[in-house]
Amino acid sequence: MLDDMLDYLEHRREQPVWQPIPQEVRNAFREPLPQQPSDLATVHATFMRDILPFAVGNTHPGFMGWVHGGGTAVGMLAEMLAAGLNANLGGRDQMPIEVERQVTQWMRELFGFPAAASGLFVTGTSMANLIAVLVARTAALGTAVRQAGIATGARQLVAYTSAGAHGCIAQALDLSGLGIDALRVIPMNDHYQMDAHALEQAIAADRRAGCTPFFIAGTAGTVDVGAIDDLTALADIAARESLWFHIDGAYGALGMLAADIAPRLAGIERADSIAFDFHKWLQVPYDAGFILARDGTLHHSTFAAPAAYLRRESRGMAAGSPWPCDFGPELSRGFRALKTWFTLKVYGTTHLGRMIAGTCALAQYMQRRIERLPMLELLAPVALNIVCFRYRCDDPDRVNADIVVALQEAGIIAPSATTLNGRFAIRAALVNHRTRTQDVDALLQATLDFGAALSHDPPMRKTS
Numbered sequence: 463m464l465d466d467m468l469d470y471l472e473h474r475r476e477q478p479v480w481q482p483i484p485q486e487v488r489n490a491f492r493e494p495l496p497q498q499p500s501d502l503a504t505v506h507a508t509f510m511r512d513i514l515p516f517a518v519g520n521t522h523p524g525f526m527g528w529v530h531g532g533g534t535a536v537g538m539l540a541e542m543l544a545a546g547l548n549a550n551l552g553g554r555d556q557m558p559i560e561v562e563r564q565v566t567q568w569m570r571e572l573f574g575f576p577a578a579a580s581g582l583f584v585t586g587t588s589m590a591n592l593i594a595v596l597v598a599r600t601a602a603l604g605t606a607v608r609q610a611g612i613a614t615g616a617r618q619l620v621a622y623t624s625a626g627a628h629g630c631i632a633q634a635l636d637l638s639g640l641g642i643d644a645l646r647v648i649p650m651n652d653h654y655q656m657d658a659h660a661l662e663q664a665i666a667a668d669r670r671a672g673c674t675p676f677f678i679a680g681t682a683g684t685v686d687v688g689a690i691d692d693l694t695a696l697a698d699i700a701a702r703e704s705l706w707f708h709i710d711g712a713y714g715a716l717g718m719l720a721a722d723i724a725p726r727l728a729g730i731e732r733a734d735s736i737a738f739d740f741h742k743w744l745q746v747p748y749d750a751g752f753i754l755a756r757d758g759t760l761h762h763s764t765f766a767a768p769a770a771y772l773r774r775e776s777r778g779m780a781a782g783s784p785w786p787c788d789f790g791p792e793l794s795r796g797f798r799a800l801k802t803w804f805t806l807k808v809y810g811t812t813h814l815g816r817m818i819a820g821t822c823a824l825a826q827y828m829q830r831r832i833e834r835l836p837m838l839e840l841l842a843p844v845a846l847n848i849v850c851f852r853y854r855c856d857d858p859d860r861v862n863a864d865i866v867v868a869l870q871e872a873g874i875i876a877p878s879a880t881t882l883n884g885r886f887a888i889r890a891a892l893v894n895h896r897t898r899t900q901d902v903d904a905l906l907q908a909t910l911d912f913g914a915a916l917s918h919d920p921p922m923r924k925t926s
């Protein structure tokens with residue numbers, strides 16, 4: 463199994479990025495609950511034949527869809543060790559929790575957070591954003607809200623984020639009981655950043671209307687175009703208005719590791735909480751999200767709950783309190799910290815920072831090439847490592863949507879799609895550390911070829 467997976471990663475470029483799952487494979491795979499044992503080798507053979515070839519393909523250098531990390535063999539091996547250990551990181555006195563605490567300490571160091579800051583591994587940034595909203599809710603309403611709920615509160619809390627924010631911010635408002643209507647969606651400027659002036663006006667209007675502003679969610683690396691909000695301006699507004707300043711840094715926050723990106727994240731050190739993923743730019747295998755909160759005591763008081771069966775001691779296995787389960791809704795938790803610790807230790811932050819910067823350099827290369835190709839149009843400024851563009855033609859929304867599907871089905875290169883200012887965009891997120899200029903060239907050439915074929919234009923000449 464180990465040989466198969468190492469070979470798979472080594473020869474990934476030679477296989478399709480993605481391929482449609484044949485109906486026969488789906489049909490043959492379905493079976494009743496197995497009552498009798500099967501031979502391990504047979505089950506493994508089924509994995510190799512029916513599962514492995516039909517994954518979404520984010521390990522492939524040609525994968526540019528959504529914002530997915532590429533994983534590494536190092537992370538895979540660490541995951542194997544973690545699975546063998548089968549540690550439950552909800553709590554108790556065990557070294558795996560020290561690993562999580564070590565990574566938390568490194569994150570405090572990276573983001574300039576104080577020693578009292580708390581950190582917690584979670585599935586991903588969606589969960590981390592929800593935790594941030596809940597801690598901010600405690601800050602605004604006190605811990606009594608945990609008992610009484612928000613229905614009894616006289617104050618109507620309102621939150622702010624930009625039109626470019628990820629949908630999980632609205633979901634966090636929903637799940638926290640505050641409701642999606644409590645989220646004010648602030649327009650963006652020409653750089654796809656939250657319009658700071660519009661934010662101030664919205665806060666003032668809410669105060670006049672008797673609402674209680676409590677939370678600003680800035681974004682470091684928007685999902686559509688990779689824009690970074692002006693974090694210093696947002697931190698200033700949050701300080702002036704006494705609001706919680708949260709940053710959704712799902713993939714962009716770890717740009718702190720890259721010397722040329724870190725200055726553009728200035729202001730991140732002033733956040734009350736930061737949500738981000740190690741499974742995106744840091745290439746840690748899925749899943750490994752993280753929440754960092756400046757006020758660890760407040761974070762603790764948002765989740766900790768006494769329970770006889772989780773009794774703490776000063777000695778023995780039940781020592782070492784507080785436990786990770788005191789900082790989030792999950793009691794049973796896997797050892798996500800190990801693959802992250804391995805990744806940071808084995809590669810070191812200098813190398814990882816260069817890798818991150820490399821994906822941005824690739825995006826700049828792609829932008830320059832698009833600007834020189836008259837049949838292609840850039841649809842948004844390239845802030846980090848996401849490039850949004852389209853093929854010029856009549857009926858561009860239909861043709862470009864067809865191009866994206868054709869590219870994915872061809873299996874050579876796989877971008878995803880989004881809509882920017884009402885215009886369909888081909889979106890290439892260059893997150894994978896295996897992607898090279900040849901993959902960018904392949905995407906552009908295939909876009910021109912499919913664009914010509916699908917819009918019935920004459921075939922294009924080679925681009926390079």
Ligand SMILES: Cc1ncc(COP(=O)(O)O)c(C=O)c1O
Pocket residue numbers: 529585586587588589627628630681683684685710711712713739751
């Ligand atoms: C800006 C942003 N926020 C949140 C998320 C959600 O993160 P996750 O999928 O890890 O829950 C993403 C995912 O791409 C994102 O780009």
